[in-house]
Amino acid sequence: MTKLKKLLFLIFVFANVVFSQKDYDWLLDKVEKDSFMYFWELYDDKLGLIPDSSREGSPCSIAAVGFGLTAFCIGAERGWVEKNQAYLRIYKTLKTFLYKLEHKNGFFYHFLDMKTGERVWENEISTIDTALFLAGAIVASEYFKGTNIEEMVKKIYDRINWLWALNDKDVLCMGWKPETGFLPYYWDTYSEGIILYALAIGAEKNSIPKECWYKWKRKKCRYGEYEFVACPTGSLFTYQFSHAYIDFKNIVDKYDGTNYFENSKIATLVNKIFCEKRKHKYKTYAEGFWGLSACIGPYGYKGYGSSPGALHDGTVAPSAVGGSVMFLPEVCISTLKSMYDKLEYKVYGKYGFVNGFNLDYDWFADEFLGIDTGIILLSIENYRSGFVWRYFMNYPAVKKFVNLLFETKD
Amino acid sequence: MKNPRKRYIVDKKFQLKYVLYPTIILIFVAIIICGIVYLTTWFSVIKEFSDVKLHQDLTTIVRMREYEGVRTRTVVETIPILKEEAKMLSKHQLKVIDKILVKTNTRVVLVVASILIAIFIFGIFITHRIAGPLFRISRELDKIINGDLNVNFNIRKKDELKTLSGKLQILVEKLKSEKQSLKKYIEEIKTTQLSDNQKKIIEKIENQL
Numbered sequence: 266m267t268k269l270k271k272l273l274f275l276i277f278v279f280a281n282v283v284f285s286q287k288d289y290d291w292l293l294d295k296v297e298k299d300s301f302m303y304f305w306e307l308y309d310d311k312l313g314l315i316p317d318s319s320r321e322g323s324p325c326s327i328a329a330v331g332f333g334l335t336a337f338c339i340g341a342e343r344g345w346v347e348k349n350q351a352y353l354r355i356y357k358t359l360k361t362f363l364y365k366l367e368h369k370n371g372f373f374y375h376f377l378d379m380k381t382g383e384r385v386w387e388n389e390i391s392t393i394d395t396a397l398f399l400a401g402a403i404v405a406s407e408y409f410k411g412t413n414i415e416e417m418v419k420k421i422y423d424r425i426n427w428l429w430a431l432n433d434k435d436v437l438c439m440g441w442k443p444e445t446g447f448l449p450y451y452w453d454t455y456s457e458g459i460i461l462y463a464l465a466i467g468a469e470k471n472s473i474p475k476e477c478w479y480k481w482k483r484k485k486c487r488y489g490e491y492e493f494v495a496c497p498t499g500s501l502f503t504y505q506f507s508h509a510y511i512d513f514k515n516i517v518d519k520y521d522g523t524n525y526f527e528n529s530k531i532a533t534l535v536n537k538i539f540c541e542k543r544k545h546k547y548k549t550y551a552e553g554f555w556g557l558s559a560c561i562g563p564y565g566y567k568g569y570g571s572s573p574g575a576l577h578d579g580t581v582a583p584s585a586v587g588g589s590v591m592f593l594p595e596v597c598i599s600t601l602k603s604m605y606d607k608l609e610y611k612v613y614g615k616y617g618f619v620n621g622f623n624l625d626y627d628w629f630a631d632e633f634l635g636i637d638t639g640i641i642l643l644s645i646e647n648y649r650s651g652f653v654w655r656y657f658m659n660y661p662a663v664k665k666f667v668n669l670l671f672e673t674k675d
Numbered sequence: 676m677k678n679p680r681k682r683y684i685v686d687k688k689f690q691l692k693y694v695l696y697p698t699i700i701l702i703f704v705a706i707i708i709c710g711i712v713y714l715t716t717w718f719s720v721i722k723e724f725s726d727v728k729l730h731q732d733l734t735t736i737v738r739m740r741e742y743e744g745v746r747t748r749t750v751v752e753t754i755p756i757l758k759e760e761a762k763m764l765s766k767h768q769l770k771v772i773d774k775i776l777v778k779t780n781t782r783v784v785l786v787v788a789s790i791l792i793a794i795f796i797f798g799i800f801i802t803h804r805i806a807g808p809l810f811r812i813s814r815e816l817d818k819i820i821n822g823d824l825n826v827n828f829n830i831r832k833k834d835e836l837k838t839l840s841g842k843l844q845i846l847v848e849k850l851k852s853e854k855q856s857l858k859k860y861i862e863e864i865k866t867t868q869l870s871d872n873q874k875k876i877i878e879k880i881e882n883q884l
Contacts, residue, residue, distance in 0.1 A: 323731075386736055386739055439746065450747045500745075
């Protein structure tokens with residue numbers, strides 16, 4: 266090959282890289298902004314609540330509110346909305362949570378009526394959803410540091426009696442109902458519950474002992490050449506939700522030296538390989554799509570996942586892929602791009618990617634879920650700017666949690 | 676009751692005027708209240724049981740149970756959300772509501788009509804206590820206008836305008852006594868020496884009395 270040919274080839278490769286990068290940037294911008302609009306448009310001005318789903322008649326999910334509060338900060342930072350507008354909306358939401366909503370020892374009900382804020386359908390006081398709400402509130406507290414928002418978040422945080430949620434055990438309980446008391450389920454394995462432990466251990470008031478961190482089971486799963494601390498269901502969201510807030514990149518667990526960021530990277534890869542290995546059986550996987558996580562499928566909402574749970578029927582969740590952009594950007598962005606290019610109008614709508622689809626059943630969800638739309642937004646933003654990590658990791662309670670249980674990666 | 680009045684319609688025009696005015700106002704108020712109640716309460720009740728709302732609620736309940744199942748890793752038996760079944764259930768619910776609605780509306784109409792009739796009767800009863808005395812005062816005043824001071828303004832114990840009629844009676848009594856005094860005085864004057872002209876004037880005054 267002559268020098269000129271070599272040079273032309275290099276220019277071609279470089280141009281391709283630059284072009285595709287710009288192409289991806291355009292897609293990420295679009296997905297982020299459309300996902301943000303879920304929270305901005307569906308926010309109810311009466312109490313500042315956000316629905317669980319875009320479906321008509323959906324109740325509010327307090328976890329979706331948490332993602333929404335973070336989304337408003339991202340929106341303000343990216344200039345999609347005025348910072349003051351975001352402030353006023355967050356203020357209203359926090360006022361509702363601080364003064365109007367019913368709570369038990371500071372913990373809130375999972376689902377609320379959008380207009381009255383009252384508990385609906387006898388649902389439970391939820392520890393994890395309170396934590397996911399609080400995580401979003403903490404980002405807002407740091408972003409609007411020195412304002413009323415910071416004060417209100419502190420009051421909400423200090424009011425929570427984390428010790429109560431232990432129910433005299435050494436792991437945190439999933440919830441409580443006035444009718445039946447504590448639920449018989451505990452956060453005793455690797456899961457999205459990591460964020461709950463972080464906030465419960467790091468709390469300034471009524472914190473749980475740091476020893477509780479060592480009590481949940483770290484069951485390792487081997488998949489081919491990979492080994493990782495696994496959530497029993499294998500649902501990808503369990504490796505994402507806590508990571509959207511806690512930056513585990515440069516820290517390892519003092520307990521066994523696990524780096525949970527790398528762990529989630531492996532879990533994402535395993536999820537992808539799991540689907541690829543079954544592409545001869547499922548049309549969805551054969552088209553190069555993957556992403557097994559809890560989502561709506563042709564037969565309702567299911568906890569889809571790869572190993573070790575391995576519940577799947579060809580339904581994939583775009584949020585499983587979008588939520589892992591912060592771990593494996595190249596792989597995940599190209600899959601999102603492929604979904605968008607091949608199935609645009611079927612899987613992409615007003616608020617970004619729909620909740621799930623299954624080519625084997627020629628089925629496409631027609632709704633968006635707050636937490637799944639939220640994880641896509643937060644993950645992409647973390648990949649692009651580290652915005653959520655930066656603000657969340659700066660909060661004193663989070664610093665306390667990290668200092669107590671983690672050490673810097675070599 | 677002492678001295679009972681035989682007729683309750685004493686002055687038809689007067690009494691109807693004062694009974695119909697408040698009754699008409701009350702009818703308007705009743706219509707407005709019924710309208711508001713229908714648009715707010717009934718309308719929202721009907722909306723709550725529409726097939727769309729039932730389908731939304733069923734979806735929410737099923738979804739919440741599915742969420743719980745995913746989180747607790749337990750098998751949750753949920754039936755698929757069937758739009759047709761939701762429609763049928765909604766139809767049934769709406770039929771039941773319709774029956775309740777008709778029953779309640781009939782009751783409301785009957786109660787409102789009864790209240791209005793009661794108000795009308797009570798109104799006649801109340802107004803006759805004013806119309807009666809007014810009628811009597813007017814009749815006695817007519818007598819006075821015709822020069823007859825033998826009138827009686829006394830009205831029944833429970834009637835209205837008692838003070839006024841009492842004062843009118845005192846006035847008449849006073850007029851009567853003044854008339855007697857004047858007659859006496861004329862009689863006295865007549866015994867004195869009078870010119871023809873004076874006699875004529877005295878005669879004129881006597882005729883007037």
